[in-house]
């Protein structure tokens with residue numbers, strides 16, 4: 250099955266006949282792959298809601314963000330409600346019942362910048378358009394500069410039960426160098442206020458390998474995070490992305506290039522320190538206490554379906570991947586005209602899906618169940634990649650045991666180098 254259609258740029262808006270073509274495309278795709286799809290939809294889906302607004306662009310960030318204005322946010326939230334209604338109805342047409350959802354994730358941008366009542370409206374729209382399970386995990390990403398006790402109570406009352414706090418560092422000088430809009434004290438207060446409001450599932454984000462960061466600085470950040478005893482930690486190594494302020498500063502020699510060896514030492518320190526405190530290192534950058542993994546992010550790593558609402562949001566339904574129009578204003582216009590705002594869509598062959606499932610599954614500590622992979626994709630990974638796997642195992646980057654293929658700790662550190670072997 251070839252591509253249905255794609256746009257060449259951000260501002261693509263479907264006209265009426267393209268709209269009909271798109272719906273036809275979805276339906277014919279549905280008939281074509283109905284057998285595989287029936288198996289696929291048994292996996293519960295997740296919803297990702299993108300809130301693109303930020304108070305200021307952070308120095309390392311290349312996410313799809315835009316400046317915050319009240320009017321724009323109002324229009325955007327209304328567009329999100331419309332898009333949710335569109336997809337809810339669209340999937341009822343396909344499945345003859347509402348799509349079953351067990352995670353909702355507000356990501357950004359800065360979801361905590363908008364009013365709690367606006368997020369509550371989105372949750373209500375999801376509950377009416379989809380079959381949202383009673384114990385659904387509903388996460389909001391929080392920038393500590395935007396929290397207030399009132400907002401936190403509003404999130405809790407709206408059903409949000411998981412908070413992901415973008416701390417990034419507990420050293421104010423590092424936060425300044427990243428152009429973050431908060432202090433370490435703000436982050437601590439956010440966590441305290443979340444606990445007081447009864448949040449029992451909190452995740453903290455930290456970034457390691459910052460310019461000028463020493464091993465001692467990183468140890469301090471890690472210890473401070475562990476002292477707060479969050480249920481979940483996302484600990485990333487800094488990546489310098491083209492187009493960011495940091496990229497430009499490094500290029501002009503105003504900031505030092507990150508030191509790979511030092512970053513590797515930081516990564517090993519993470520694994521040791523979190524393990525010692527009872528955290529499960531369950532994914533390359535993610536650590537969970539008491540098995541409280543991110544249920545939403547697990548969907549990305551286990552080939553489960555997810556639907557993204559909002560500008561630049563990605564979706565995957567087992568047959569295709571698509572991404573919404575990036576620009577906030579163009580997204581709003583497209584929703585007003587069509588109900589949906591797809592910018593680009595790619596149909597997936599079984600081979601595409603297998604290769605993606607391999608990459609994504611290897612990110613998890615438990616790796617790939619080779620027998621299940623053979624059943625689902627008719628591919629014997631051990632046979633197809635025999636030479637590559639032998640070399641990787643010899644280098645200590647992968648291990649194969651009990652019919653499972655997984656990365657070692659060193660393999661997780663060098664995951665990109667491992668993954669190129671399976672392209």
Ligand code: SF4
Pocket residue numbers: 302303304305306307310311312314357358359392415
């Ligand atoms: S708050 Fe998050 S999304 Fe916004 S600019 Fe900073 S890193 Fe990017």
